[in-house]
Amino acid sequence: MxxxxxxxxxxxxxxxxxxxxxxxxxxxxxxxxxxxxxxxxxxxxxxxxxxxxxxxxxxxxxxxxQKNAGWIVLAYLFMVTIAGYTAGQRAKHVPRGKYIAGLSILAGTAVTMFLLVILNVFPFTPRYIIPVAGMMVGNSMTVTGVTMKRLRDDLKIQKALVETALALGATPTQASVEQVKRSLILALSPILDNAKTVGLISLPGAMTGLIMGGASPMEAIQLQIVVMNMLIGASTMSSIMSVYLCRPAFFTKAYQLESSVFISD
Incomplete structure (x- = not known):
């Protein structure tokens, strides 16, 4: 045969x-x-x-x-859906974690992609947008899952401290400010460390791939700078969005910690 x-x-x-x-x-x-x-x-x-x-x-x-832009949107939404589910699994004890993660990833990457397109950094074609979206969604998925999980864990560990602040009249936002800050720093640090050491420790795939494919080093460098910028932007927006969306689930309307969220592990 x-x-x-x-x-x-x-x-x-x-x-x-x-x-x-x-x-x-x-x-x-x-x-x-x-x-x-x-x-x-x-x-x-x-x-x-x-x-x-x-x-x-x-x-x-x-x-x-394909020439139809609908394929771009379809592929992008598929990636966001899978990423939201995966990040939600990482923070499985956060109420509605999968939906919060998906919405956060969608918001952070969509804003970043929109800016890149209107600034004419990338043309709106499948060959450019889909790989770019994949990199942004992947990184946003990681930081979003870590942010939500860390925030919930920190609030549980420091429950007494947070409840004391609430008893003294602090709002949930004020009582959890340190926990929020710590979860965001922890989630975003690997992205920032990677950006600070790129080219010194790790050789980025986009840049080396272009050079191996015959592109000029200057063109490869320019693309990699764009990639690092968009990853930092999308990851930061997604991480912060996930905090604002998931934090209300940790508190009751009476400004108390929602004990049911912190029972299981």
């Missing part, structure tokens, strides 16, 4: 990625040796990544060839 040459090329290209799973096996063994209990999650993660990337490559090829 004759097989499609493109499919044969795809199978041959998968040999090296499959061989690279050897390092995942090492991670699984180390997790088992340290009793981390992450072995199943590691295996599931790598299998899902393999299947998802295999499929999405063909999907992107199809979308990139």
């Amino acid at each position: 004759n097989m499609d040459p493109a499919f044969i090329e795809f199978l041959e290209g998968m040999v090296k990625p499959l061989a690279a799973t050897a390092v995942v096996l090492v991670a699984v063994v180390l997790s088992f040796a340290q009793n981390l209990g992450l072995e199943k999650e590691m295996v599931v993660a790598i299998v899902r990544a393999f299947l998802q990337l295999s499929v999405i490559g063909f999907v992107l090829q199809f979308i990139f060839n």
Whole structure:
């Protein structure tokens, strides 16, 4: 039976990625040796990544060839939905965490993308917008999940301090200001550290990919600067938005901590 040459090329290209799973096996063994209990999650993660990337490559090829802007919106909303669900799972004890995360990610990335388009930094085409949106949504997903989880955990740990402030007449906003600040700093620090050390420790994929593809170093540098700027902007907006949306769930209308939110772990 004759097989499609493109499919044969795809199978041959998968040999090296499959061989690279050897390092995942090492991670699984180390997790088992340290009793981390992450072995199943590691295996599931790598299998899902393999299947998802295999499929999405063909999907992107199809979308990139379309002229209808509706495909951009559809792909973007799909990414935001998945990101909101994943971030909500990270902060699963936050009431309506999945919806809050999704809305926060949508707001932060949409504003950032809108500014990039109207400032003519990127043309509004699938080939540019979808990869850019994917990077922003991915980073916003991470910081949003961490922000909500950390805020809830800090309020639980410092429950007595917060309740004392409330008893003295402070509003929920005033009583939780330090916890909010700490959760935002913790969530955004990795993004900022990465920006401060980019090119010194890590070589960004966008820049090195362009150079390897034959683009001039100056063009690659310019694109990477844009990428770092948009990641900081989108992540910051999404993180702050998630705080304002989830904080009311931690307090009652009588300005007391909502005890039911802090019971389970």
